Amino acid sequence: TTTTTTSSSSSTTLQCIEKRRLAAPPGSGPRSLMFNPAIRNIAIVSLEMTAQVWLIQRLKDGSFEGCGDPISILPERWPDDDEEEEDDGDDDEESPAKENKQFNGGRWASDAVWSPDGKYVYAAARLHNSISVFRYVASSSKSVEGGSGGGDGGDDGGDGGDGGEGRHSLELVQRVPTEGLTPRCLCMSECGRILLVAHQHSHDVSSFRREGGDGTIVFADRLEVSNAACVKLVRPELIG
Numbered sequence: 419t420t421t422t423t424t425s426s427s428s429s430t431t432l433q434c435i436e437k438r439r440l441a442a443p444p445g446s447g448p449r450s451l452m453f454n455p456a457i458r459n460i461a462i463v464s465l466e467m468t469a470q471v472w473l474i475q476r477l478k479d480g481s482f483e484g485c486g487d488p489i490s491i492l493p494e495r496w497p498d499d500d501e502e503e504e505d506d507g508d509d510d511e512e513s514p515a516k517e518n519k520q521f522n523g524g525r526w527a528s529d530a531v532w533s534p535d536g537k538y539v540y541a542a543a544r545l546h547n548s549i550s551v552f553r554y555v556a557s558s559s560k561s562v563e564g565g566s567g568g569g570d571g572g573d574d575g576g577d578g579g580d581g582g583e584g585r586h587s588l589e590l591v592q593r594v595p596t597e598g599l600t601p602r603c604l605c606m607s608e609c610g611r612i613l614l615v616a617h618q619h620s621h622d623v624s625s626f627r628r629e630g631g632d633g634t635i636v637f638a639d640r641l642e643v644s645n646a647a648c649v650k651l652v653r654p655e656l657i658g
Contacts, residue, residue: 440474440482450529454554456536460485460586464541469525471541471552473586485586491541491550493593497524521545529604538633539588540613542601549596549604549615549626551633552588592634597624603648612638616646623649 442448447467451474454460459476470488477483530541532554539552598617605614606628613626613635621644626635 438481440484442472443468443488446470446472446488449527452531454532454536455534457554457556460536460554460556462530462532462539462541464527464530466527467522467525469527469543469546471527471530471539471550471588473554473588475586489552489588489590491527491543491548491593492525492546496546528602531604531606533606533628533633534608534610538591540604540606540635542596542604542615544600544602547596547599547601548593549601549613549635550590551592551594551635553591553633555585555587555589557585591632594626594635594637597637597640598622602646605649605651607651614649614651616643616649618645618647621645 442463442465445467446465449464449466451461451463454462461474461476461482463472463474465472465488468488468490469492470490472488473485474482475485524545526544528542528544530539532539537554539554541550541552542548543550596615596617598615599620600618601615602618603616605616606612607614611628613628615624615626617624621642623641623643623646625638625640627638628635
């Protein structure tokens with residue numbers, strides 16, 4: 419569930435009081451929630467156990483509602499198609515796809531993050547080891563319009579609106595390998611040019627460049643990091 423709370427503070431304590439709940443689809447396993455940086459009442463929820471992302475909208479009374487159905491971050495026939503490609507006719511030797519299928523049918527999402535301009539969502543899938551790129555589409559007058567703000571992906575892309583009353587949806591733009599095993603965490607730079615991926619089981623952090631005006635990403639480099647589970651960017655002046 420997604421819970422709406424209000425805070426009550428005094429000189430010594432801060433208390434959160436539950437007001438309303440939005441139920442996620444049964445068995446979906448909500449993992450993370452991130453608000454759109456440009457449209458403040460739109461958020462993306464990562465659904466871990468169904469390998470989906472779900473757009474939700476905050477209403478004027480502070481409650482949430484879903485913007486349509488959750489969207490899969492996996493290919494339609496995964497892991498069956500991959501199993502066919504791996505099949506060499508030897509029934510005694512298990513393929514990577516068969517091993518993946520043994521855990522929750524190959525469905526295991528991790529992070530979902532917005533680009534700084536609020537126009538694209540990047541969602542990672544463990545087992546499939548991929549990143550799906552989605553374009554945010556809104557029909558209201560306060561929607562995010564146009565591309566990703568050119569090559570640097572760094573403009574704010576919006577007016578800080580509330581998302582309006584129109585239709586909100588996601589469109590798949592790209593799906594690429596993460597170049598590692600078990601992507602657990604994604605981190606987008608403030609300028610929107612770099613996406614970092616922490617891989618737990620290949621023990622590394624991959625970097626991707628975000629180029630052009632369509633939100634797509636290109637693999638750039640890899641850094642070895644043992645059991646990488648989380649990656650964050652910190653300004654140099656905040657260290658030490």
